[in-house]
Amino acid sequence: MNLDVAVLLCGVAALLGTSVLAIAVSRHRSATRLVYSATLGISAVLLALAVGHLATDATATSTVALPLGLPWIGARFHLDALATFFLVVVNLGGAASSLYGLGYGLHESAPHRVLPFFPAFLAGMNLVLLADDAFTFLLSWEFMSLASWLLVMAHHRDQDNRRAGYIYLVMASFGTFALLLAFGLLSGSSGDYTFEAIRAGGPTPLVAAAVLGLMLLGAGSKAGLVPLHVWLPLAHPAAPSHVSALMSGVMTKVAVYGFIRVVFDLLGPPSWWSGVVVLFFGGLTAVLGILHALMEKDLKRLLAYSTIENIGIIFVSLGLALAFGANAMGWAAALALTAALFHVLNHAFFKSLLFFGAGAVLTATGERDMEKLGGLIHRMPLTSFVFLVGCVAISALPPFNGFVSEWLAFQAVLQSPDLPQWALKVMVPAVGGLLALSAALAAACFVKAFGITFLGRPRSAAVERAQEVDRCSLAAMFILASLCLLAGILPGVVIDGLAPVTLSLVGTRMPPQMTQPWLSIVPIAESRSSYNGLLVFLFIAVSASLAAYAIHRFASRALRRGPAWGCGFQDIGPSGQYTAVSFAQPLRRVFAFAFRASEEVDMPAPGSTVPARLTVTMHDLAWEWLYVPITDAVDYAIERLNYLQFLTIRSYLSLVFVYLVALLLALTLWP
Amino acid sequence: MAMITEFAVQGAQMMLVLLLAPLLTGFVRKTKARLLQRRGPSLLQPYRDLLRLMRKEVVLADNASWLFRVSPYLIFAATWVAAALIPTFATGLTFSWTADLIAIVALLGSARFFLALAGMDVGTSFGGIGSSREVMIASLAEPAMLLIVFSLALVAGATQLSTIAAFMNSPQAGLRVSLGMSLIALVIVAIAENGRIPVDNPATHLELTMVHEAMILEYSGRHLAMIEFATFLKLLLYMSLISCVFMPWGLVAPGSPPALYLVGALAYLGKLTLGGFLLAVFETAIAKMRVFRVPDFLGVALMLALLGTLLLFVSRSL
Numbered sequence: 001m002n003l004d005v006a007v008l009l010c011g012v013a014a015l016l017g018t019s020v021l022a023i024a025v026s027r028h029r030s031a032t033r034l035v036y037s038a039t040l041g042i043s044a045v046l047l048a049l050a051v052g053h054l055a056t057d058a059t060a061t062s063t064v065a066l067p068l069g070l071p072w073i074g075a076r077f078h079l080d081a082l083a084t085f086f087l088v089v090v091n092l093g094g095a096a097s098s099l100y101g102l103g104y105g106l107h108e109s110a111p112h113r114v115l116p117f118f119p120a121f122l123a124g125m126n127l128v129l130l131a132d133d134a135f136t137f138l139l140s141w142e143f144m145s146l147a148s149w150l151l152v153m154a155h156h157r158d159q160d161n162r163r164a165g166y167i168y169l170v171m172a173s174f175g176t177f178a179l180l181l182a183f184g185l186l187s188g189s190s191g192d193y194t195f196e197a198i199r200a201g202g203p204t205p206l207v208a209a210a211v212l213g214l215m216l217l218g219a220g221s222k223a224g225l226v227p228l229h230v231w232l233p234l235a236h237p238a239a240p241s242h243v244s245a246l247m248s249g250v251m252t253k254v255a256v257y258g259f260i261r262v263v264f265d266l267l268g269p270p271s272w273w274s275g276v277v278v279l280f281f282g283g284l285t286a287v288l289g290i291l292h293a294l295m296e297k298d299l300k301r302l303l304a305y306s307t308i309e310n311i312g313i314i315f316v317s318l319g320l321a322l323a324f325g326a327n328a329m330g331w332a333a334a335l336a337l338t339a340a341l342f343h344v345l346n347h348a349f350f351k352s353l354l355f356f357g358a359g360a361v362l363t364a365t366g367e368r369d370m371e372k373l374g375g376l377i378h379r380m381p382l383t384s385f386v387f388l389v390g391c392v393a394i395s396a397l398p399p400f401n402g403f404v405s406e407w408l409a410f411q412a413v414l415q416s417p418d419l420p421q422w423a424l425k426v427m428v429p430a431v432g433g434l435l436a437l438s439a440a441l442a443a444a445c446f447v448k449a450f451g452i453t454f455l456g457r458p459r460s461a462a463v464e465r466a467q468e469v470d471r472c473s474l475a476a477m478f479i480l481a482s483l484c485l486l487a488g489i490l491p492g493v494v495i496d497g498l499a500p501v502t503l504s505l506v507g508t509r510m511p512p513q514m515t516q517p518w519l520s521i522v523p524i525a526e527s528r529s530s531y532n533g534l535l536v537f538l539f540i541a542v543s544a545s546l547a548a549y550a551i552h553r554f555a556s557r558a559l560r561r562g563p564a565w566g567c568g569f570q571d572i573g574p575s576g577q578y579t580a581v582s583f584a585q586p587l588r589r590v591f592a593f594a595f596r597a598s599e600e601v602d603m604p605a606p607g608s609t610v611p612a613r614l615t616v617t618m619h620d621l622a623w624e625w626l627y628v629p630i631t632d633a634v635d636y637a638i639e640r641l642n643y644l645q646f647l648t649i650r651s652y653l654s655l656v657f658v659y660l661v662a663l664l665l666a667l668t669l670w671p
Numbered sequence: 672m673a674m675i676t677e678f679a680v681q682g683a684q685m686m687l688v689l690l691l692a693p694l695l696t697g698f699v700r701k702t703k704a705r706l707l708q709r710r711g712p713s714l715l716q717p718y719r720d721l722l723r724l725m726r727k728e729v730v731l732a733d734n735a736s737w738l739f740r741v742s743p744y745l746i747f748a749a750t751w752v753a754a755a756l757i758p759t760f761a762t763g764l765t766f767s768w769t770a771d772l773i774a775i776v777a778l779l780g781s782a783r784f785f786l787a788l789a790g791m792d793v794g795t796s797f798g799g800i801g802s803s804r805e806v807m808i809a810s811l812a813e814p815a816m817l818l819i820v821f822s823l824a825l826v827a828g829a830t831q832l833s834t835i836a837a838f839m840n841s842p843q844a845g846l847r848v849s850l851g852m853s854l855i856a857l858v859i860v861a862i863a864e865n866g867r868i869p870v871d872n873p874a875t876h877l878e879l880t881m882v883h884e885a886m887i888l889e890y891s892g893r894h895l896a897m898i899e900f901a902t903f904l905k906l907l908l909y910m911s912l913i914s915c916v917f918m919p920w921g922l923v924a925p926g927s928p929p930a931l932y933l934v935g936a937l938a939y940l941g942k943l944t945l946g947g948f949l950l951a952v953f954e955t956a957i958a959k960m961r962v963f964r965v966p967d968f969l970g971v972a973l974m975l976a977l978l979g980t981l982l983l984f985v986s987r988s989l
Contacts, residue, residue, distance in 0.1 A: 374794065375734065375794065377736040377737075377738060377792075378734070378736060381737075388738070392781070392784065395780075395784060396777065396780075397777055397780055397781040397784055398770070398774055398777050398778055398781060403774070403777055407773055407774065407777075410773055410817070410821075411830075413821070414821060414824050414825065414830070416984065417825060417983065417984045417987065425984045425985055426981065426984070426985070428984065429818075429821065429977065429980040429981050429983075429984050430977070430981075432817075432818070432821060432980070433814055433817075433818050433973075433976075433977050433980070436813065436814035436817035436818065437810070437814040439813070439814075439817075440780075440809060440810040440811075440812075440813035440814055441810045443780055443783075443784055443806070443809070443810070443813075444806035444807070444809065444810045446784075447784060447787045447788055447791075447802065447806055448806075450788060451787070451788055451791035451792075451802065452791070455736065455738065455788060455791045455792045455794070456791055456792065456793070456794030456799075457734055457794035518768075518769075520768060520769070526768060526831075527829055527831060527834045528828065528829040528830070528831065528834070529771045529773075529824075529829060529830040529831060530768045530769075530771060530831065531769075531770055531771060531773075531774050532768070532769045532770065535766065535769040536752065536769055536770055536774065536778070539748075539752045539755075539766070539769065540745070540748045540749055540752055541748075543747075543748040543751050543752055544744045544745055544747070544748035547744050547747050547748060547751075547897065548744045551725065551744075551893050551896075551897070554725070555725035555726065555893045555896070556725065556726050556727060556728055556729075556892065556893065558727075558728030558729065558892075559728060559729045559731060559892075560728055560729070560730050560731070561730075561731050561732075561733055562730050562731070562732065562733065563732065563733055564732035564733065564734075564793045564794070564795050564889060565732075565795065565797070565888060565889065566795060567797070572795075572796070574794065576795070576796050577794045577795065577796060577799060578791065578796060578798075578799020578800065578802070578803060582799065582803065583799060583802070583803045584803075585803065586803055586804055586807035586962070586963075587806070587807050587810065589963060590807060590811070590966045
């Protein structure tokens with residue numbers, strides 16, 4: 001089957017049509033159902049087309065040029081293996097969110113602020129992937145940003161949401177501005193904006209360096225690279241949960257796509273130091289992201305911070321791929337790139353799942369604050385089960401999918417001593433250590449997320465009334481949870497599916513995995529390393545069942561319920577439990593330097609009945625060291641320049657005169 | 672026929688770790704008692720404890736969920752699988768290609784994940800304190816462990832334990848600085864992961880410094896038996912790992928005559944005895960640390976492991 005761009009563009013047009021339709025009917029009672037059914041249908045069709053294309057005929061490409069947009073340029077769209085893979089990610093997320101929205105959307109207080117923009121957001125993301133010239137790309141990118149901004153502002157009466165929306169808008173404009181400059185530099189001399197011409201151009205090293213930096217700013221700010229991550233934990237939780245899932249699980253992936261498209265495809269052969277830069281920011285992002293997540297007590301903010309960590313992992317793998325690519329180690333570059341793309345897919349699975357779970361908790365209890373939750377495993381058994389699957393998967397534990405991509409990344413790290421550059425030799429093991437640290441911290445973070453939210457005893461009355469969510473939401477979560485398991489126990493299928501992408505970007509692919517005995521994955525050679533998710537899963541399942549069987553066959557089956565042991569106290573009540581803040585306390589102390597965290601205990605005098613208080617202060621250093629100085633500088637400049645507003649005519653004229661003289665002088669002195 | 676023999680050897684391996692694990696713990700306890708001039712319990716006491724626990728009824732806290740009841744089996748299974756994948760008396764077993772060292776570390780991570788969750792399930796402050804400290808220790812020990820794996824993998828050119836053991840057995844291995852660093856780091860990680868003195872005290876129950884025992888305070892009966900068994904297995908696992916990598920003598924290569932398997936098994940028993948004895952001596956000689964000193968202790972392991980890996984990146988011969 002040869003998939004044509006035109007077919008996909010029809011899908012995008014259908015999404016935009018749905019958007020227009022939604023504006024018309026959004027106040028109607030059945031609008032929610034109608035819109036989400038339509039987006040579900042369209043996304044499912046696009047997903048099926050993209051999967052089919054990737055599985056059968058991924059190397060085939062097709063191009064369409066539409067007479068829209070700028071004169072002489074038009075709008076060019078193109079489909080290749082890379083775009084197809086990301087189309088799978090986007091439309092899978094889109095279909096899952098639509099299915100979830102069918103149920104969740106009914107609880108929406110202001111559907112007319114969500115429904116029209118949801119299909120538009122999906123259309124924007126699809127268009128970015130298909131764009132084949134700089135103008136179309138930037139236009140689609142901006143369309144995607146604005147649609148998601150409107151969704152963030154859906155509940156605009158909330159002060160926090162307005163602030164989130166404002167910061168998001170500023171960061172998104174800044175990101176697009178950086179991308180604009182990057183594409184300007186790329187098409188510079190020829191002035192031809194098509195990707196084909198840019199690819200043929202071949203930039204000078206200086207231009208390549210500038211473009212890499214601008215892409216890190218532009219795509220990095222959208223993806224959430226530290227220190228450009230500050231908007232993400234504000235904006236992602238502000239939107240309705242299925243939109244949060246799309247923004248965190250999918251839109252950040254579109255940003256990764258933009259980075260890969262420009263740096264791996266358009267920029268030509270990489271230089272080795274680009275690997276160093278990307279590795280540095282990737283490692284920093286991974287560790288800082290998860291440390292912030294660990295300190296968080298708002299469930300959706302925790303998930304947003306964890307997205308930052310996952311983006312870091314992806315960028316570490318991309319950095320490795322760049323370093324290997326620059327040193328003509330094609331197979332190692334293919335391994336690293338496969339790890340990055342595999343993680344892109346995995347993160348779309350489990351982060352969407354976790355945001356859906358957070359949305360379910362929000363619907364059932366009206367709470368996002370983990371300190372007011374607890375014990376939900378009794379009230380929402382199905383939701384808690386799938387949320388647990390998501391937590392295990394995102395913590396990179398076997399036999400789930402997160403482990404496989406992490407394992408591939410570690411295998412790529414182990415290929416690095418052959419790199420000739422000293423900077424990389426020193427850098428890669430350190431970043432490998434950071435990767436391991438972030439994986440361990442992620443497990444700690446999700447023990448906290450699940451343990452505080454779902455286990456223990458209810459901490460508020462809202463939880464006592466909680467009920468299981470509707471079937472559509474559950475179906476969406478169960479599908480994603482099974483995908484997490486499937487990708488974990490049959491990783492060979494995914495790796496082979498990614499082969500055309502790596503083939504087109506770095507010229508080689510990993511060895512075929514589906515031909516390995518027992519469906520193992522073997523990146524290089526069996527004597528070096530191999531992993532078999534299916535057998536690990538079966539082993540655990542069999543030995544757990546054996547143990548359970550033996551116990552229930554031979555041991556006592558007596559069981560008695562009794563009160564929990566309270567160290568001699570009769571009943572301390574739910575407030576005696578560990579909270580999210582207390583759970584994170586040991587790690588907060590260990591990593592205090594990363595947030596300048598401090599704890600203050602206000603202990604009343606003996607005999608006093610005043611409650612003791614513990615105050616914890618933490619700082620986001622990126623915010624305080626980077627953004628506050630910038631805003632301060634801007635404020636200062638504005639205040640100074642304001643002076644110019646109140647000059648006399650004479651002063652204005654002399655100012656203009658001085659300016660003209662200075663300009664002419666500069667022009668004559670210019671070499 | 673060859674297939675059946677291979678499966679038999681693999682099965683023997685799985686049963687061997689299961690049967691030996693309580694004995695090892697019993698041996699360590701006995702040696703510690705003797706070193707303190709006490710008589711100590713019998714070597715077989717851990718087996719008796721397990722049987723007694725299994726015969727007792729389970730007292731389940733009122734609001735314990737299904738996760739609390741499923742976790743012991745999952746913890747046991749994950750630990751058992753990980754222990755069965757480490758070469759004890761023979762390398763190259765049928766299923767040893769299922770998972771490499773990274774996956775074994777992650778399997779232990781899965782077991783710990785569920786243990787920490789189970790600690791929080793009942794909703795008492797004891798469980799919470801245990802889980803929170805456990806994840807703190809783990810998030811420092813696990814990266815150190817992975818960096819040790821990196822070092823080993825760079826020296827031996829593989830993350831497969833069988834290949835690593837074969838390499839360490841060959842004259843190519845030699846004495847290397849980074850291997851020495853890895854060994855020290857691995858011992859520290861093993862002590863922390865098993866909750867031994869000075870990180871945690873496996874013999875205490877009502878003390879605010881405890882970690883592992885606080886998490887499992889609510890467990891009883893068969894559930895506790897499973898968790899205790901997993902703890903025994905984990906100690907055996909780390910001993911096997913250290914001996915397989917740093918003392919690979921006597922490991923039988925695949926396809927050897929049956930007599931060699933006996934030699935391999937005897938060598939393995941000898942290594943366990945030595946390891947158990949050294950652990951007992953170490954634990955008798957040292958005092959328990961404050962919880963917030965543990966990060967410093969593990970920091971040493973992390974630094975050593977990182978330095979070892981860095982040295983290998985810089986020069987393959989170190």
